[in-house]
Amino acid sequence: MSPIACTLEFVNHHIVDNIQRLPTAVVGILAGIGVFTALVSYQLVLYPFFLSPLRKLPGPPLGPNLLIGRFGEIIRGEAGIPQREWVKKYGTPLRVVGPIGLQRLIFTSPEALQKILVSGWTANPRPKFMRDILGIVAGYGLLTVTGNEHRQMRKAMNPAFSIPALMAQVDMYHDAVDSLVDILNDKISTEEEKTGAGQGKVELMYEWMSKVTLDIICLSAFGYETDSLHNPHNELAEAYEELIKLQTGGNLSRFILIMSIPGVPRFFASEWAWKHRNMIGKLPTLRSAEILLDCMHRIKDVSTRILAQKLQEAGGLDSADTSTKKDIMSLLVRARKAEEEAREKEKAKLGMGVAAAGVESYRMSDKEMMDQVLTFLGAGHETTASGLAWTLWLLANDQESQQKLREEVSPLFEVSTTENGSKIRRGRPGYRELKDLLWLDAVVMESLRLYPPVPMTFRQAATNDYIDGIYVPKGTMFYIPIRVVNTLVDVWGEDAEEFRPSRWLPGHLPDKYNVNPSLSMMSFIAGPHACIGKTMSIMEMKAVLAPLIANFEFEPSYAGQNAMPTAAVTMKPADDMPLRVRRVRA
Ligand code: HEM
Secondary structure (H helix, E strand, O other): OHHHHHHHHHHHHHHHHHHHHHOOOHHHHHHHHHHHHHHHHHHHHHHHHHHHHOOOOOOOOOOOOOOOOOHHHHHHHOOOOHHHHHHHHOOOOOEEEOOOOOOOOOOOOOOHHHHHHHHOOOOOOOOHHHHHHHHHHHHHOOOOHHHHHHHHHHHHHHHOOOHHHHHHHHHHHHHHHHHHHHHHHHHHHHHHHHHOOOOOOOEEEHHHHHHHHHHHHHHHOOOOOOOOOOOOOOOHHHHHHHHHHHHOOHHHHHHHHHHHHHHHHHHHOOOHHOOHHHHHOOOOOHHHHHHHHHHHHHHHHHHHHHHHHHHHHHHOOOOOOOOOOOHHHHHHHHHHHHHHHHHHEEEEEOOOOOOOOOOOOOOOOHHHHHHHHHHHHHHHHHHHHHHHHHHHHHHHHHHHHHHEEEEHHHHHHHEEOOOOOOOEEOOOOHHHEEEEEEHHHHHHHHHHHHHHOOOOOEOOOOOOOOOOOOOEEEOOOOEEOHHHHHOOHHHHHHOOOOOOOHHHHHOOOOOOOOOOOOOOOOOOOOOOOOOHOOOOOOHHHHHHHHHHHHEEEEEOOOOOOOOOOOOOOOOOOOOOEEEEEEEEOO
8 A cells, every 4th residue: 555545544544533433512622723723823924924915025023922023022112213223124115024913014215105195195094993092092083084084174173273373372372381480490499498509400301291281282272271280180180191101012002902803992982881991990901991991081071061161152252253262172163153154144145955055064063073172182282292301301411402592592581580589581482483493493393303202103005006116905004104214314314313403404404305295204294194283282392492491401310311212102201201400590
C-alpha cells in the first residue's frame, strides 16, 4: 500500500471513526473551536500578511502581541511619537497592523491629505466607532454628522463663528483672565510670606488653564457663568474634571474596544443605561463606563438648562436686535428665529405652502441645538486648555522668547498696585490689538505646531480608491497624523522638532508650507471638517497669554523636568504641568 493510502486508512480508522463515536455536543464544540481558530487566524495573520492588497506597504513589524499589534505602543507612548518614528524609519505611505489585525494607513504627502480630507471628504468620513464615541462625550452635532447633513449644519453655524461675531466676544474673555491673574498673584504673596520675596510659587498650570478656558467657553459660547476659577465644585467643572481623568491610555483603549462592539454605543446613549449605571459599574471593566455615564448626564443637565434659557430669551427678543447677547448660542438661536420669520413672511407674500414657494430650508432642531452645546464644551474647552498649557511649557523652557513676548504685550497693560502692595498689569486688549502682535502670533502658532492639542485623528475609506498611487480598499482606516505632519523635516527643515517661533514671522515660512488648504500645519486639520473654532481658540489663547506673560515669569518647577504629553483624545500633560510662577520684576 502506498504511503498516501496508508495515511488515509489511518485517518479513516482512527480519527473519523473516533469522531463518529463522540457525542454530538462535543463534535459541535470541536467544530466551533475549529471555525473560531480559522477566523482568528484569517483576521490576525492570513488576511493582513498574505492576502491584503496593502500587505507590501512598508511599516513596523507585527509587534510582540499578535492580538493588539502596535496598539499598546501607541496608547502607552507619547502622543503621535511612535507614528513619527515609523514615518522616519519606513517613509510613507506606511501600514500599521493591529489591534485585531486591522490595517491602518499613514499618508503624509499634501496630495494624499488633500484627497482624504478636502476633495474626497465625503468618501472618507470619520469612522463609525469614532462618531459613536464623540456622540456620547460631545453630543451628536458637527463632530458626528457627515455629508449633506454636515454641510447644512455647518452652514447654519458658520455665522456664529465669523470674525464680527468673534470681535464682539473677545471682551467676554477678560473677566476670567483678570480673576486668574489675581488668584496667581495672591498665591504668590501667601507663599512668599513663608519662603521670601522673589521665590514665586509652583502651580499646576494645566489645572488653571482648564478652569479659565471652561469659564471662557461657557460665557462666550452660552453666556453661562461657571466661575470655576473661584468655585472648584461648580457642577460642570467637576463633571469635566472626572471625564478628562477617564482619558488615560488604559481606560481609553478599553473604551474604544467596548464601543466597537455593535449596539454598545446605542446602549450607552440610552436612558436605561444611565438609570442602571451603578449596576453596569459593578463589572470591573465597566467601572469607567459608569463614571462616563454619570458625568455625561450631569453635563447634559446643565446643557438642557442653558438651551431652555436661550430659547426663552429668544422668544422675547426682536431677532434683528444685534445689541443683545453676543454668545454663540444666542447668535444661533436668533439666526434660527430670524430665518423662520423670513420664511413666514415669504410664505405670506406668495400665499402658498412653504415648500411650494421654494423657501423650504434647513432648520436646526432643539435637540440638535442642545447637542451643539455639548459639542462646544467637548471640542472647545480641553483643546484650548492643552494648547495654553503647552505654550507656557515651551516659554518656560525658552526664556528669551518669553522675555521677547513680555516686551511685546506689556504696552497693552497699565500697572496698578493691589491691596497687599504688589503690582498688577491690567488691560482689556481687543481683537485687533491682539491680532496685530506678531510675536504673540508666532509663539501661539509654533506651540500649536509642536504640541497640537489633538495629535491625530481618523478617517475611513467608504469606497475603493487610489491614493498616492496605492489601491486602498473600502473600509481601510487612515491615521491622520497631525503631529507627524506638523514636524516633517521635508517641509519644516532640520530643526522641525524645535521650538522656533520666528519661523512664523512674515516672510519666514518654509517654501513647502501649504497654506490653503492647511496641509503642513494640521492642528485644526483641513477641508470641510476643519475646526470651526480655529480663529476663536487662537484668539482666546492670545487673550489669556498676554496678561499672564505681562504679569508673571514661568520656569520649569525642577531641574530636568520633562514634558509629559498623554496619548489621549486631547494631548494633555500627564502631570498637570507644574511650573514655577514668579511676579515679573519691575
Ligand atoms: C486649540 C484649540 C482647538 C484645537 C487644536 C482644535 C482642533 C480640532 C480638530 C483637529 C478638529 C478636527 C477633528 C476631526 O475631524 O477628527 C476639530 C473639529 C472641531 N472643532 Fe476644534 N479645536 C480647538 C478648539 C475648538 C473650539 C474653541 C471650538 C468651539 C467652540 C471647536 C469646535 C470644533 C467643532 C464643532 C469641530 C467639528 C467641525 C466639523 O466637523 O465641521 N474647536 N477641532
